[in-house]
Amino acid sequence: MTHTDDIPPNLPLGKRVQVLRESRGMSRPVLAGLCARGPDWLKKIESGQRELRSHTLLLRLAAALQVSDLSVITGGASEVAQPVPLGRLSHPAMPAIWAAVMGRSLTAGTATAPIDVGALQGEVDQTWRLWHTSRRQRTEVGDLLPDLITRAEGAARTLDGPDRRRALVALSDVYRLTGQATAYVAPAELAWVVADRALTAAQQADAPEAIAAAAWNMGNILRETAYPEEALRVVTEAADLIRPHLDNSPDDWRGIYGALQLHAAVTVARDGRDGDAWRYWDSGDQVAKSLPASYVHPSTVFGRANVDFHGVSVATDLRKSGQALARADEIDPDAMPSRERRSRLWVEVARGHLQRGDRTAALHVMNIAHKISSETVAYTPSARGVAAELWHKAPRAFRAEAARLAESVGVAGP
Template sequence: MSELPAELSTGERIRILRERQGKTRLVLAGMVGRSEDWLKKIETGVRPLNSHALLLKLAMALHIDDLAHLTGPSAAAQSVSTGRPYHPASAAVWAALLERGTRPPVELGEGATAAGYGAEVDAGWKLWHRSPRQRTDVGALAPDLIRRGEALVRASEGTERRSALVALAAAYRLAQQVIAYIGPAEAVWMLGDRAMAAAADADDPAAMGAAAWNLANTMRAVGEMDGAMLLVTTAAERLRPHLADSPLHWRGLYGALQLHAAITEAKDGKDGAAWGRWDSADQIAKSLPAGYAELSTVFGRANVDLHAVSVATELRTTGRALSLAGEIDPDSIPSTERRTRLWVDVARSHQERGDTTAALHVMGIAFVISPETVTFTPQARNVAVDLLRTAPRALRQESVKLAEAVGVLNA
């Protein structure tokens, strides 16, 4: 940030930072609830930006921690809140990560095996997708899974160690899901790196693909679009030669990587590229048995259909998003979290079209399905904030109730 010339205007700074992060005007404008034309006028100096609230929203969308980076060095420094909500699981996972190398490994029970440990990690992933309070429920398990997995790897050799590494990589990824958006950024990145390292040590392409999927989510969340795309496309290319004769979950992970790329391209405003990636995932889904869902990413027919809604939502093609959502049976989605995110995307599209009443109603449905998904997911929190500000007087009480429940009343 410091290398931006002092003489640049606020609009010029916004444009440079936006372009560095690979965001289109349409995407960034949408993230702060404004039109592409509005942002163009701000960037080109045709219109002044005098709203402090909008400056803060732009800073958060551009992942800037000091408002002076937008307003110039002559302005007083002002920290920008991350808006990160608190959850006790964050501190517990962080503590488990910091213990490695500072405390003796935990004692493993007699007869501990990689297969048994892997089954426990798999059960954790199933709980993540089944529970409406996934961060609370899985957060209670994740620190112990990390400690025991690290101890098991140290105590194992040969094939057993390789299997333990694959399971430990999955445990790191599970913990990463738990603290995403709520934990220290350092902890989220550390979990992603450890998952990648464990998968690479095991020399398992599927484990590496799954770890890349998780880590790329983290990269995309901070605007590192190019890095996220590099991770998922490299991992997918590593898996592709094995698809014809690989286990089902290898194909499932390949499809999940394609969906990840589709969303990333859509966030960057690349319509054709986004739908091209989605088409690749769709072909993989058609090759899998009916009802199949990969364990951690829940890739399968329903998940591909859900991602079509997400792609259309990110591209701001709200009519298409709502039409696609209307064709999905929510009960077919084998994940409480993903089912909730479908309704959040529907609410975002209604809000984009100015239908506040419908958006508020749909957010209520989402909150009932999974309160923690709505409370701890940035897109859902943003919708709740926007509804609080835009709801008509007749729905003011309902918007305040939602904001209170999500914890954004004073946002």
């Protein structure tokens, strides 16, 4: 392995990345995947055909290459000395959740008390509402999940007939919520187990709406672990599955169909596919128009506001910052009942401001995002990346404020 001191000081950034990658025996697709990008993107970086200006992507590259100092990649001393966080994010709720997921019994056993599946589903629905309304949703929901997982598993094992089918739907919902609450903090193996169990339970229940919802969740895991093509395939197949049922279906069936369209829009936008991104977004928009104006899907929060929020995300991912900010100007954030989703909207707006070089505005809206949901900002990579970039490059007058934000998010280092 090449020692970092052996890299010539005048070597361009792209070549430095290539040297580090090859010295670690990593293929280009592997390193690109760890950065949630494709191998062509990395090839252009390494060959110097494309500049790498995003501080977020620099951090991802450094972490993937196990480089603890950004200057090893950039080739020069940073204005602010910033260590690269190499470890996985952690959360106090994870050990108990891990134990509940991995400790699943293999035998049916017997219920010690009658199981009311309706009450169980009601608890799951209430916990989803907590996820969307709490400022500290990971902590509060995480405390409830181990017991919910255990009881939902027990219901699915011990009941039969229609009650078992309903229990399987509840179990799928629990695992979808577990995937949300442990995103970015769960080990990869747990993320995959949870996503697979959500989908398997829904398929065993033979419930198209639950299958589509679980596929939406699986798509999130695939996209965030650098499998965008597979993510797109899963959500489009799920949309094809549920589409024939939409004409005479409940609103929530159309709601999850719309959520799948928005998922596809963001997935292809991150790949720079402008036309496809807006085509999927338009499909979601049409679904929202077919639903009551006040409709909100209980778990994905699909509805009029979420379609508008995704318009900002799509434009930002396509690096159309002017369009993203113009769309954001037309949105009433309070129309979105999900605190977690409102916080992420402001993170997207901050990304748009950073793309235009307006760090003062980005810092202002990041503070809004943090006030709405501190845990959304602290545990979402895009938000952490924005906070790190602001701490690294904030205007002199706002460095203290940027440092406070970075410290509260956990990206400032010692």
